[in-house]
Amino acid sequence: MSERRIVRFTDLNWLGKAAFLAGATVRLTASAIDATLERVADIAVEAEAAFRDELDPNVEDANILEERDRDDP
Numbered sequence: 001m002s003e004r005r006i007v008r009f010t011d012l013n014w015l016g017k018a019a020f021l022a023g024a025t026v027r028l029t030a031s032a033i034d035a036t037l038e039r040v041a042d043i044a045v046e047a048e049a050a051f052r053d054e055l056d057p058n059v060e061d062a063n064i065l066e067e068r069d070r071d072d073p
Contacts, residue, residue, distance in 0.1 A: 012020060 007016075009017065009020060
């Protein structure tokens with residue numbers, strides 16, 4: 001079984017620190033993108049379900065109240 005060696009950030013040289021920070025940034029960005037995509041997908045599913053179920057009884061089909069020419073003020 002291999003041992004995981006704990007390395008402190010302060011013990012790394014400049015290249016190791018750069019690689020560590022780049023990896024942390026990539027992980028953070030990937031997590032943010034994943035959370036955003038999941039939220040967008042949830043919103044899309046909820047919106048489609050609400051549209052199909054017509055959850056708001058106050059929202060009805062649009063009705064034309066009055067027709068007029070564009071020239072009319």
